Amino acid sequence: MPVDPLPVLQSTFGFPGFRGVQADVVHRVLAGENTLAVMPTGAGKSLCYQLPSVALEGTCVVVSPLIALMHDQLRAASAIGIRAATLTSVDIDQMETIKRFRRGELDLLYVAPERASGGAFRDLLSQAKLALFAIDEAHCVSEWGHDFRPDYRLLRPLLDHFPDVPRLALTATADEHTRADILDQLGIPREGMIVAGFDRPNIQYRISPKDNTTRQITDLIAETPGAGIVYVQSRAGTEKMAEALAKTGRPTRAYHAGLDPHVRARNQADFVASEDMVICATVAFGMGIDKPDVRFVAHAGLPKSIEAYYQETGRAGRDGDPAVAHMFWGAEDFAKARQRIGEVEPARQAGERTRLTALGALVETPGCRRRILLKHFGDDAPENCGNCDNCLNPPAAxxxxxxxxxxxxxxxxxxxxxxxxxxxxxxxxxxxxxxxxxxxxxxxxxxxxxxxxxxxxxxxxxxxxxxxxxxxxxxxxxxxxxxxxxxxxxxxxxxxxxxPPKRERRTRGRGSSAGTAANPTGDPLFEALRARRRTLAAEASVPPYVIFHDSVLRDMATIRPSTLRALGEISGIGARKLEAYGEAFLEVIREG
Structure with missing residues (x-):
């Protein structure tokens, strides 16, 4: 008899119902069918394997590309009562994790593709019951993808060795060619593909020619409260930008591969835990970050491709609240990109030129940015999205x-x-x-x-x-x-x-609604709830969003529940979190 996922959704995750295509994906997984889910960032991809990991007997093995991403997801899963562990090179409890797996005490086991593709790991998996293989960031399997990882192409023998274990591939960033390659490489039938669409309606897309980029990004920070990411094209540039932006009064950090590993890890941890930090980083930063409350992403130069741009901007607003993605570009960026194309192997040059042309169309259009972005991924889109710079303030030509x-x-x-x-x-x-x-x-x-x-x-x-x-x-x-x-x-x-129409220089609290949804009405109870969340997060050594998202706190401030039962009816509050934090937040509500 098929497992009913709704009780698990409500008790473990605290959600009254599924969003978008989540139900379709989860029902396929519970029925044992191999599936590719293409879902935009923020659409709840992780729930599509976390819920089956609780509902099914056995362990769900999650293949994920970065250690930092695994640890972020481990914190979030553990906070709602899912028995999870990571098996990575930096974990000091590897032997204990292996024992827990063998005893059937893990719902989720996160591993990197390098480990997953090895014979020793396959032998380990033979020693316990498996519920599911989940391949996260599945576009990494495709040479057509923008973030190809060769070890992903070595996963097929592992999957085929356990033919009765369903496989679920997940990605937010894959055009039609890449999707076909993922299906082929991971042995998933075409009818097993579910595409949710690529639109992120809460992100406001803006693109501007460079004109003193540091000043332009300083203006963006001034008008956009909350945490933000600034992508800079060189290592030295990240440090220079972080130093310049620190003058705004916001906490800033730099992140690039050349930093001392301890400094890099500390800067990343500080950013994840902060509610208002700006991190200036190379593109090495981000895939491993599961931070939902990033209010803006700025590009201080041209991204590698539309696929890379979509993924990098997708790190903003994962919690569904308004966010801004602002790219600053110069002609020299295109010139350098063309030079780099000349340096790659001839077989890839045509594809790289096509990608650059697509970026040029996005930058140059007088029409809707979102329309061009979505059409690139094969989505239909209206002529006017109402939430990009060109739709909000149509430029003259x-x-x-x-x-x-x-x-x-x-x-x-x-x-x-x-x-x-x-x-x-x-x-x-x-x-x-x-x-x-x-x-x-x-x-x-x-x-x-x-x-x-x-x-x-x-x-x-x-x-x-x-x-x-x-x-x-x-x-x-x-x-x-x-x-x-x-x-x-x-x-x-x-x-x-x-x-482009002239934009008035705005200061914090005056202009754009984008990125200001945390406390739109200035409710003092909401701020008191945030303060309690910060205290609880510090005590638990987790980022504040792991306790509750801003949207949950806003609902608390609006509904003002007076009992644990009423608090538990708010979306996003599952049984584990209600038990752990309910009384602490009710105390704040009573005092407010």
Whole structure:
């Protein structure tokens, strides 16, 4: 007789019902069917294997790519009464974990793919009953994915060795090609794929050209309370950015692979435990973070691909509250990306160019950002999402084709060996020793952009030409024609520039509603509940969100339950947490 998951959902997790496709995924798993679940971050992927681990006899083995992610999930599972353990290289209790597994005392066992693919681990699994294999971050199995991990491709023999144990692959980030590869690599039938869609409606997407990036991110921090991640493209850049942003008064940390491992671990732990810290990090940071209350993610440069952008921005607002994802880009980012494409093996270059073109379309569009993002993953999307910069404040578009042709002509006439600044001087007729020595003042392009209107467009036009691959930067910083130049010069292709509306500089508490949902009405009871949560979290040595999410505290402040039974009816409060923390929060409510 099939197991009814609802009693477990209500008693262990404290939820009255499933969200989205969770029910479909859980019912397939409980029926013993192999499944691929493609669900956006924040949609509750972990519940899809945590619930069966409680409902079914045996242990659910979870393959996860990063130790930090496993430990985050271990804390969250243990807090609601799930018997869980990790078996990683940094765990000092490995022998005890193995004994617990053999005795059937574990609901969940988290391991890395490197361990899972080994023969010794397969032998260990043969010594106890297994309920499920869950392969988290399953896009790592695909060479088409943006975060390929070779050890993931070695998992199939382990799965096939236990043919009666169902397998569940989970990912938030996989386009159609990657999804097909995951199914093939993990032996899951096509009818076993459940795609929930990719939309994260609570995230407000913003994209801006760089214009003093540090100041721009400082403004973002000023208007967005709560924890945030700033992705920086170099290790040195993370430390420099963290030092600059510390002047805002917010606690900041740097994170990159070059830090001392103890410092790196401490900085990550401080961020996870904080309610308002900003961490400046390379892209090495994030996949291992299961922190739900990140209020903003900023990119101080171009991400690797739309898939990477989606995953990195998806670390904001996992709790469902409003959040901001703001990318700051420059033409030099696209130029460097094209140079990197030239350095990869030829077989991958076409795919990398396609990814970069897709990023360019996202950056350059005057229309809805979310629409482009969702269409990339095969989702239908409305013309206007109402929650991206272009939909909230539609930009103007101006025809800059004539200036673009003048710029390309100047690049060509000067020998395709000078940078943007010099080409601008030639176009505007600024005489210099360099232009005299090169004889460029005699050229027909010298001074052909005399008006202030044209001169104001020169730098944005150069940026647009680099983005479109009509221009490329050579090894010496000079500009040369790219494959897109001819269509603009000879084939009447137009060049439109997006003129974003001016945004008023906002300060905390004044402007955007994005990222301010923690206490939207300024309720003092909510703040008192948060204070009690911080105390309990410190005593238990866990991040505050492991106790309860902000949304649960808001419900407490609104409903003001007076009994444990009434408190237990609030969504997100399961039996274990009610027993552990119920009286402490009721005390605050009574005093409020």
């Amino acid at each position: 101006i025809d800059a084709t004539e200036v673009a042709r003048k710029f390309l002509s100047a690049v060509f006439r000067t020998g395709q060996s000078f940078g943007i600044g010099y080409i601008e001087q030639v176009l505007t007729g600024v005489s210099s020793e360099r232009s005299l020595m090169n004889g460029h003042e005699a050229l027909g392009v010298f001074g052909i952009a005399p008006s202030a209107e044209e001169q104001a467009l020169i730098k944005p036009v150069a940026r647009a030409l680099l983005l479109r691959d009509a221009l490329r930067a050579n090894d010496f910083g000079g500009l040369e024609f790219g494959p897109g130049a001819r269509a603009i010069l000879k084939e009447n292709e137009t060049v439109s520039l997006i003129v």
